[in-house]
Structure formats: C-alpha cells, structure tokens
Amino acid sequence: MAYGPEKGIGRWLFSTNHKDIGTMYLWFSFAMFLLGGFFAMVIRAELFEPGMQIVNPEFFNQMTTMHGLVMVFGAIMPSFVGLANWLIPMQIGAPDMALPRLNNLSFWILPFGFTLLASTLFMEGGAPNFGWTFYAPLSTTYAPSTVNFFIFGVHIIGASSIMGSINIIATVLNLRAPGMTLMKMPLFVWTWLITAFLLVAVMPVLAGTVTMMLMDINFGTSFFDAAGGGDPVLFQHVFWFFGHPEVYIIILPAFGVVSAVIPTFSRKPLFGYSSMVYATSAIAFLSFIVWAHHMFTVGMPLAGELYFMYATMLIAVPTGVKVFNWITTMFRGSLTFETPMLYAIAFIILFTIGGFTGLMMAMAPVDIQYHDTYFIVSHFHYVMVAGAVFAMTSGIYYWLPKWTGKMYNEAMGKAQFWVSFIGFNIAFFPQHFLGLAGMPRRYADYSLQFAEWNMVSSIGAFMYGAAQLFFLYNVISTIIAGKPAPQEKTWEGAEGLEWTLSSPPPYHSFTTPPQVK
Amino acid sequence: MSAKPVARTTLKLTVIAVAMFVFAIFVLPPLYDVFCEITGIGGKTAGQYQPGQQVVDTERVVKVQFIATNNASMPWQFSPIEYEVRVHPGASTAVEFYAKNPTSRDMVAQAIPNVSPTNAAEFFHKTECFCFNRQPLKAGEEANLGLVFIIDPDLPAGVNTVTLSYTLFDVTERAAEELAQLGLRTGFY
Numbered sequence: 001m002a003y004g005p006e007k008g009i010g011r012w013l014f015s016t017n018h019k020d021i022g023t024m025y026l027w028f029s030f031a032m033f034l035l036g037g038f039f040a041m042v043i044r045a046e047l048f049e050p051g052m053q054i055v056n057p058e059f060f061n062q063m064t065t066m067h068g069l070v071m072v073f074g075a076i077m078p079s080f081v082g083l084a085n086w087l088i089p090m091q092i093g094a095p096d097m098a099l100p101r102l103n104n105l106s107f108w109i110l111p112f113g114f115t116l117l118a119s120t121l122f123m124e125g126g127a128p129n130f131g132w133t134f135y136a137p138l139s140t141t142y143a144p145s146t147v148n149f150f151i152f153g154v155h156i157i158g159a160s161s162i163m164g165s166i167n168i169i170a171t172v173l174n175l176r177a178p179g180m181t182l183m184k185m186p187l188f189v190w191t192w193l194i195t196a197f198l199l200v201a202v203m204p205v206l207a208g209t210v211t212m213m214l215m216d217i218n219f220g221t222s223f224f225d226a227a228g229g230g231d232p233v234l235f236q237h238v239f240w241f242f243g244h245p246e247v248y249i250i251i252l253p254a255f256g257v258v259s260a261v262i263p264t265f266s267r268k269p270l271f272g273y274s275s276m277v278y279a280t281s282a283i284a285f286l287s288f289i290v291w292a293h294h295m296f297t298v299g300m301p302l303a304g305e306l307y308f309m310y311a312t313m314l315i316a317v318p319t320g321v322k323v324f325n326w327i328t329t330m331f332r333g334s335l336t337f338e339t340p341m342l343y344a345i346a347f348i349i350l351f352t353i354g355g356f357t358g359l360m361m362a363m364a365p366v367d368i369q370y371h372d373t374y375f376i377v378s379h380f381h382y383v384m385v386a387g388a389v390f391a392m393t394s395g396i397y398y399w400l401p402k403w404t405g406k407m408y409n410e411a412m413g414k415a416q417f418w419v420s421f422i423g424f425n426i427a428f429f430p431q432h433f434l435g436l437a438g439m440p441r442r443y444a445d446y447s448l449q450f451a452e453w454n455m456v457s458s459i460g461a462f463m464y465g466a467a468q469l470f471f472l473y474n475v476i477s478t479i480i481a482g483k484p485a486p487q488e489k490t491w492e493g494a495e496g497l498e499w500t501l502s503s504p505p506p507y508h509s510f511t512t513p514p515q516v517k
Numbered sequence: 518m519s520a521k522p523v524a525r526t527t528l529k530l531t532v533i534a535v536a537m538f539v540f541a542i543f544v545l546p547p548l549y550d551v552f553c554e555i556t557g558i559g560g561k562t563a564g565q566y567q568p569g570q571q572v573v574d575t576e577r578v579v580k581v582q583f584i585a586t587n588n589a590s591m592p593w594q595f596s597p598i599e600y601e602v603r604v605h606p607g608a609s610t611a612v613e614f615y616a617k618n619p620t621s622r623d624m625v626a627q628a629i630p631n632v633s634p635t636n637a638a639e640f641f642h643k644t645e646c647f648c649f650n651r652q653p654l655k656a657g658e659e660a661n662l663g664l665v666f667i668i669d670p671d672l673p674a675g676v677n678t679v680t681l682s683y684t685l686f687d688v689t690e691r692a693a694e695e696l697a698q699l700g701l702r703t704g705f706y
Contacts, residue, residue, distance in 0.1 A: 223546055
C-alpha cells in the first residue's frame with residue numbers, strides 16, 4: 001500500500017489513522033461547541049432583561065437542556081477523545097491506536113447520535129425540555145413525544161465513548177515503546193488511561209438509565225414510577241452514579257494537558273510526578289462513592305448526608321495536591337507567558353475558584369440553600385468551561401504548531417485569551433451573587449431584583465461567545481497562512497516523544513519504536 | 518504488532534462494559550429496594566400488626582399528623598377527617614379518611630402509606646387499615662375509610678411528631694386485568 005493518506009473524501013470516511021480521526025473528533029467537537037454556544041446565547045439573550053422577550057418558556061427549557069447535553073456529550077468529551085487520538089500514540093511511541101477500525105466506528109457513529117438528538121428541535125413536541133440531568137418522572141411521564149430520539153441518541157453517544165475508551169486502554173497498555181514503563185508515561189496519557197477506565201465503568205450505567213426510561217415510557221415497566229412500585233429517587237441515584245464520575249471524566253484529561261503545558265513554560269520538570277498519578281487515581285476512586293451529594297435535598301437520612309458530605313470534602317485533598325504541584329512547578333521556574341501558558345495559569349486560578357464553590361456545596365446544611373440556584377450554575381461553569389474548555393484551548397495552542405507545522409500568531413492568541421478570560425469572568429462571577437440571592441436555575445424569567453447582574457452576565461457571555469469565533473479564526477488562519485513552526489522543537493522547554501517527531505509529524509509516526517531510557 | 522494482548526485487553530473491557538450495563542438495570546434497582554427495606558429509610562410501614570399486651574405510656578404525648586395525596590391523574594377527593602391527633606404511646610387510636618369518586622365510572626384505588634421521620638416508621642403499628650386492601654368506589658360513591666393504629670412505646674425519645682402520609686393510586690385497570698386473568702367477567706366487582 002502506498003505511504004500516506006488516501007485521496008478525496010475516502011481519506012476521512014474510511015480512515016483508520018489516529019491523526020485523521022483525531023482531527024475529525026476535534027472539528028466535530030468544535031462544531032458542537034459552536035452549536036451549544038449558540039443555544040447559550042439564546043439563553044443569555046432571553047435573560048438579558050426580566051420579562052419574556054425573545055423565546056417562549058417552553059423553548060427556553062429546550063435550550064437549557066440541549067445546551068447542557070450538546071456541551072457535555074458533544075463538545076467537551078469528544079474534544080478530549082480527539083486530543084487523545086492525536087497525542088497518545090505519539091507520546092508513548094506507538095505507530096497508531098491499537099484498534100484502528102474500532103476508532104473509525106467510534107467516531108463515525110457520533111454524528112448520527114447528535115443528528116438524532118438535534119433533529120428533535122424541528123419535530124412536533126420539540127426538543128428535550130427536562131434539563132440535561134433528565135430526572136424522572138419529568139423525562140418519562142411528562143416528557144415530550146420526542147424523548148425516544150433523545151434516548152437512542154444517548155445510546156449511540158455512549159457506545160461511541162465506550163469504544164473510544166476501550167481503544168485508548170488497549171493502546172496504552174499494549175503499544176508503549178520499549179522502556180516506556182507506566183511510571184514514565186506523560187501525565188496526559190496517565191489521566192486519559194484513568195478516564196478511560198471511568199468511562200468503561202459508568203457509560204454503561206448511563207445506557208442502563210436511559211434504557212430503563214425507555215421501558216417505563218414504552219413497555220409499561222415502572223422503574224421510576226411510584227404508581228407501579230418504582231421510585232423516582234432511584235433515578236437520581238442511578239443517574240448520579242454515572243454523573244459524578246462523568247465530571248471527572250471531563251476534568252482529568254484537562255489536568256493532563258495542564259501538566260504538560262506548565263512544565264514547558266516553566267522550563268522545569270513537573271513537580272511531584274508520582275504524586276500526580278496517585279492523586280488522579282484517588283480522585284477516580286472517590287468519584288464512585290460520593291454521588292449522592294447531588295441529592296442532598298431528596299430527604300436522605302442524617303447518616304447518609306454526613307457520609308456524602310465528608311466523602312465529598314475528601315476529594316479536595318488529591319485535587320489540592322495537584323494544584324500545589326502545578327504551583328510548585330512554576331515556583332522559581334524561568335517563566336514565559338505564551339498563549340498556552342496563559343490559558344493554563346487561568347485554568348489553575350479559575351478551576352480552584354470552582355473547586356472552592358464545590359466545597360461550599362459539599363456542606364449538606366448549606367447546600368439546601370444553594371441547591372438549583374445560579375450558584376451551582378456558576379460553580380459548574382467555572383469547572384467545566386474555565387476548567388475543561390480552557391485546558392482544551394491551551395492544549396490546542398500548545399500542540400497546533402506540532403500538528404500543522406505552522407505557528408499561530410502569538411499576539412492574536414494572547415488577545416483571544418484576554419477576551420475569553422475577561423468575558424468568562426464577567427459572565428459567570430455575577431452568577432454567584434444571583435445564586436446566593438436566591439435566583440433559581442432553569443427559568444426563562446426572574447424577579448426584578450436580579451436584573452442588573454443578569455444583564456452584566458449576559459454581556460460577559462456574548463463577549464465569551466465572540467472570543468470563540470476569534471479562536472476559530474486563529475486556528476484556521478494558522479492552518480492556512482501560519483508561518484512555519486520551528487522544525488526541531490516549537491517550545492524550548494517541551495519534553496516528550498511527540499516533540500522528537502517532525503512538524504507536521506509523518507502520517508505514520510514511530511513505525512520503528514523509539515528506545516526510552 | 519502484538520495482536521493477542523490487544524485482543525485480550527479488548528475482551529476484558531467489553532465484558533466490564535456489558536457487566537456494568539447489566540448491573541445498572543438488573544442489580545441496582547432491586548439492591549436499592551433491599552437497602553431501603555433493611556435500613557427502613559424509605560419510611561415504609563409494615564403490614565397488619567397483631568397487638569399484644571400493650572402498656573400505655575400516659576406520661577408521653579405524641580402528635581400524629583395525617584396527609585392525603587392523589588398520585589398523578591387520580592381524580593378522587595381524598596382527605597383525612599381529622600388532620601391531627603394527640604395520642605399516648607401504646608394506646609390504640611381509630612381515625613377515618615374521607616374518599617369520594619366524583620367520576621362517572623367505577624374505580625378501584627390503592628393507598629400507599631409513608632411515615633416521616635423515617636426512624637419512626639417501624640414504631641408506627643397499624644392494626645386495621647384501608648391501605649391493606651384495594652378500595653373500590655362506584656361512580657359518585659363516597660366512603661369513610663378506617664385506620665386503627667398504635668404508636669409503639671419504644672418510639673425514639675427525640676420524636677414528638679409523626680406524620681403519616683397516604684398517596685392514592687388509581688389501580689382500576691390493573692384490578693380489571695387480574696379479574697380477567699381469573700376467568701371472570703371483566704368489569705366491576
């Protein structure tokens with residue numbers, strides 16, 4: 001067979017190449033990011049002023065639901081799978097992923113899953129309107145007729161994630177270059193290995209949850225229906241048994257990216273490598289035993305509330321280890337502040353803020369006040385957007401010169417960062433105040449006393465949204481018209497096997513495995 | 518390339534994924550029920566109680582409140598006649614609930630009890646209860662439904678108020694199906 005990619009559309013449709021599939025994952029997730037972002041703009045435009053202006057409340061509910069679903073399952077998760085596809089073989093010295101055909105399948109079913117989900121917007125009955133957490137019986141007894149499309153969409157997306165994870169684990173465990181022991185792997189590979197195990201364990205639980213919904217709706221079972229002997233609270237237990245590990249599935253690869261970027265621009269090796277590995281494992285383990293902290297208001301017994309409260313607070317310990325390690329890595333380093341580093345530092349600061357508000361909500365007695373207010377909205381945007389998305393953006397700026405062989409425009413990158421950073425904080429910091437003042441989430445309207453901060457928040461959200469179009473421009477202009485990246489190493493402090501390859505790397509990297517000392 | 522270890526890893530992970538799916542559907546829900554039953558945290562009360570020699574604790578007064586709720590689309594009028602009684606632990610007390618079927622069709626209902634706080638559930642004994650049986654009411658018919666209960670003297674000291682809630686479910690179709698299965702004419706009793 002000829003060396004190099006096929007010609008035409010066949011290169012993408014039938015691709016088994018990790019770089020091509022990684023590229024498709026990244027572009028697909030960016031398209032979903034813009035779609036979910038558009039939904040967010042509709043939400044913030046409606047909330048710009050009190051009263052009903054742009055959409056009706058039913059459509060507003062569809063927007064909040066679809067925004068959450070598209071961002072979590074369509075933007076953040078596939079983007080990190082794309083990053084894993086691109087980087088893991090290059091970082092462990094493998095020629096490709098272990099299961100290239102499965103890789104093709106796991107990507108190409110994704111567009112079908114999201115077409116099913118998004119097509120409900122144009123159907124009678126409308127898109128899912130029960131929130132991204134789809135609590136029963138709101139999502140069963142009272143669901144719109146399109147709920148089955150949502151269920152099958154989630155099945156497909158879940159199957160894609162499981163296949164992608166199996167592939168990543170099989171690659172990391174079997175295809176490492178000689179001498180690359182587990183404790184020599186880059187931290188991004190480590191965090192993804194653990195993430196993949198989390199995915200294999202909990203995505204089937206999500207599939208089970210929606211399957212039980214499907215049977216309740218269509219086949220007369222009563223898993224979540226009290227009239228038939230079921231229990232709606234069971235839904236919340238099963239959902240959050242998936243849902244809590246899910247938030248670490250989203251953030252752990254982000255930790256991996258930041259652990260690559262910070263040492264590069266500090267020109268020092270990562271401080272406390274092995275403690276980072278153990279901290280990641282500890283977080284993954286704890287994520288399975290804290291799920292009911294999302295449910296403090298369902299009427300748990302006191303012992304349950306106390307257990308979930310303390311277990312949740314325990315997560316702050318390994319997370320704190322990570323934050324201290326990043327800061328110590330920077331301490332007395334020879335720091336420079338290129339765009340990836342700016343994003344990584346912003347990640348540390350803003351993720352820590354999000355972590356602190358998380359600790360506040362871990363306290364059962366006060367959580368009853370915070371529950372389902374804008375305080376939680378602000379909290380999870382600080383960890384999802386300023387956490388996962390900022391780390392992702394950092395990673396793109398960091399590795400884009402390696403992938404394309406072209407250098408992005410540093411001034412434009414920095415400008416994009418500052419618009420993003422300022423816009424994000426204007427959008428979400430005021431939501432802390434709104435939540436503490438008692439503004440509930442998921443409503444299309446609000447009382448007059450919340451008007452000022454909502455307007456501020458909307459302005460920030462529009463600014464952050466514009467920053468993403470700016471980002472798109474930066475990426476495209478780099479690919480089309482970027483100056484050639486330095487051939488040897490783009491970043492002088494960068495370490496790792498991927499930097500030993502040319503920029504752009506050959507279509508099949510490491511056909512002979514490198515020796516790792 | 519090492520095809521065999523890859524296949525082995527893949528097989529193991531696939532088994533884990535399938536096992537977790539089975540766990541979510543077939544293990545978690547029954548486990549949840551068993552867990553609630555053992556710990557009593559669901560607030561579920563036991564079946565009919567056989568009163569023994571009860572010592573009435575006249576020193577202590579416990580407030581018992583009643584709540585009546587209709588599930589989902591249940592159209593009956595359903596309410597306690599007395600919303601609150603004060604009883605001595607160990608003493609047998611009778612109360613009644615009012616129910617009316619305002620529809621033009623004959624219906625069957627089932628009431629499901631729940632006690633709050635949940636640690637009082639096992640000390641709330643019902644010697645007679647309309648919730649032990651299905652309650653049929655013809656179109657437009659009304660009835661007073663009886664409940665006789667005893668609060669156990671061992672009720673934890675911190676509990677001074679017990680709330681008993683009934684949720685009324687429409688089981689007309691299910692009752693009709695069961696009658697049909699017995700070979701009887703479908704319809705009302």
